[in-house]
Amino acid sequence: xxxxxxxxxxxxxxxxxxxxxxxxxxxxxxxxxxxxxxxxxxxxxxxxxxxxxxxxxxxxxxxxxxxxxxxxxxxxxxxxxxxxxxxxxxxxxxxxxxxxxxxxxxxxxxxxxxxxxxxxxxxxxxxxxxxxxxxxxxxxxxxxxxxxxxxxxxxxxxxxxxxxxxxxxxxxxxxxxxxxxxxxxxxxxxxxxxxxxxxxxxxxxxxxxxxxxxxxxxxxxxxxxxxxxxxxxxxxxxxxxxxxxxxxxxxxxxxxxxxxxxxxxxxxxxxxxxxxxxxxxxxxxxxxxxxxxxxxxxxxxxxxxxxxxxxxxxxxxxxxxxxxxxxxx
Numbered sequence: 001x002x003x004x005x006x007x008x009x010x011x012x013x014x015x016x017x018x019x020x021x022x023x024x025x026x027x028x029x030x031x032x033x034x035x036x037x038x039x040x041x042x043x044x045x046x047x048x049x050x051x052x053x054x055x056x057x058x059x060x061x062x063x064x065x066x067x068x069x070x071x072x073x074x075x076x077x078x079x080x081x082x083x084x085x086x087x088x089x090x091x092x093x094x095x096x097x098x099x100x101x102x103x104x105x106x107x108x109x110x111x112x113x114x115x116x117x118x119x120x121x122x123x124x125x126x127x128x129x130x131x132x133x134x135x136x137x138x139x140x141x142x143x144x145x146x147x148x149x150x151x152x153x154x155x156x157x158x159x160x161x162x163x164x165x166x167x168x169x170x171x172x173x174x175x176x177x178x179x180x181x182x183x184x185x186x187x188x189x190x191x192x193x194x195x196x197x198x199x200x201x202x203x204x205x206x207x208x209x210x211x212x213x214x215x216x217x218x219x220x221x222x223x224x225x226x227x228x229x230x231x232x233x234x235x236x237x238x239x240x241x242x243x244x245x246x247x248x249x250x251x252x253x254x255x256x257x258x259x260x261x262x263x264x265x266x267x268x269x270x271x272x273x274x275x276x277x278x279x280x281x282x283x284x285x286x287x288x289x290x291x292x293x294x295x296x297x298x299x300x301x302x303x304x305x306x307x308x309x310x311x312x313x314x315x316x317x318x319x320x321x322x323x324x325x326x327x328x329x
Contacts, residue, residue, distance in 0.1 A: 008278035012262070014290030017304045024218040024293060032220050039223035043231035048104060048135055055107035067116040072127065074152070077145045079129045080108050084120035093163040093321045095119065095126035096153060096191070098146050098179065100170030100198075100295060102228050104134050111169075117300050118167070121314025124321065126167075127153065131175070139232040140242060146179040151188065161189035165317050169295045170266070173199020177245035177253075177273075184252050193320035194256040195313060198295045201246040201269040203229050204238040208265055216263040218293065225265065246273050250280035257285050257316045259309055261292030287312060 016024075041047055063069075066085030071078060082097075083089070095118065099111040107130045119126050131145035150166065153159045168176040173196035180194055205226060208214065214222050233243065241248030246269060256277055260270035267288070274286040289296065289305050297313070299306040 004281055006278050006281045006283045008274060008283075009285045010274065010288065011285065012288045012290070013305065013308065014262075016289075016291035020292060020296070020299075020303050020305055023299065023303065024291065027218045027293060032218065035219055035221055035224050039227050043227060045135070051102070051105035054101070054105050055109045058106075058109035061109065061113055063113045063116045064120075067112070069112065074145070074148060077130055077132050078108075079127055079149055080112075081125055082112060082115045082119055082128050083125045084116035084118070087119045087123060087125055091125055091157065092159060093124045094153065094159060094165075095122060095124060095317065096146075096150055096164055096166045096179075097126045097128045098131065098166070098168035098172035098175040099128065100168065100172040101133075103139055103142060103171045103174075103232055104228075114169075114298050114300065117297075117310050118313060118317075121310045122165075122317035122321075123314070124317065134232060139234075140236065143175055143178040143182055146175050147182050147186075150179055150183055150191070154188065162192045162323065163321055164191040165193045165195060165320055166191050167195040167197075167317075168199070169197035169297070171200055173197060174201055174245060177201065177248070178242070180253055181241070181245060181248050181250075190252065190254045192323075193254050193316070195259075195316065196256070196270070196273075197259045197297055198261065198264060198266050199258065199269060199273070200266055201273050202238075202244045203233055203236075204244060205229055207268055207272070211265070211268045213263050213265050213267055217265045218263070221265055221294070246276065250277050250282055253277065253280070253282045255283045255320060257287070257313070259287050259289070259297070259313070261290075261294065261296055262288050263291050264294045266294060285316070 068083040070081040097115050099106050115126050129149045166176050176196050236243050258270045260267045274284050277284040292305050297306050297309050
């Protein structure tokens with residue numbers, strides 16, 4: 001029996017504010033040439049060490065005043081609880097956060113500030129996972145630590161699955177779906193909802209490289225994305241659902257919220273996933289923000305678009321965890 005299609009809501013937010021357009025112009029001038037240069041460099045141990053430095057350097061970034069954190073040790077990796085300002089100490093309802101960074105970079109330090117904003121908006125703490133990345137583990141095994149953290153919340157912390165939202169940005173958005181799919185396939189109960197910010201969901205880059213956004217994205221990350229995908233996938237079959245969640249059987253996943261900028265290269269992944277989720281019977285919302293950068297929520301209170309998106313994210317999480325969201329009906 002075929003799955004009955006579910007509700008799909010696509011909301012387009014425009015037009016881009018003057019402040020966000022100024023930021024995009026700065027990215028074209030300052031970041032674009034650097035990304036182009038990185039795309040020409042060999043993907044070797046030196047490149048991986050350089051990528052790993054981002055999280056160390058980000059230790060100087062202070063989270064919002066009033067943020068509280070607590071380290072958690074797992075076998076082989078670590079995580080931390082993040083309670084943003086005004087978020088209480090209860091941990092019976094939580095966000096499981098999986099950071100982005102191209103599967104090779106970033107971590108607890110780079111994302112602590114943004115996660116703090118998210119927890120404040122949602123009113124619940126987050127468990128931010130510093131999962132092992134290339135070269136510590138191969139690309140296809142990065143999901144293992146994420147699944148371990150989800151299982152830990154369920155079995156060790158006793159958090160009910162309907163009180164967990166799995167969330168991630170970019171490569172972390174990929175891992176959000178990979179974790180939920182693995183949990184389903186291993187018989188674990190599904191979380192209350194999924195949230196993915198500018199997720200990378202298809203490692204076959206054919207559609208992205210042919211999309212109009214390849215010329216519209218201010219960062220012009222196409223060449224770097226090609227180099228990265230070639231390096232991390234090696235001899236993997238990019239059509240394998242374990243490599244590209246967009247190609248998976250998506251039935252049984254919980255209500256999902258997707259965010260994307262209208263001109264970012266990865267926009268087409270969110271658009272395609274939104275339609276595939278709805279076809280699989282998963283209630284889905286895709287929020288598209290006019291001409292916003294990849295994971296624009298990183299700008300927090302500095303941009304009206306990022307402020308709005310964080311409020312929308314928080315509302316969705318609150319409703320999902322209370323069981324009152326329209327998507328959960």
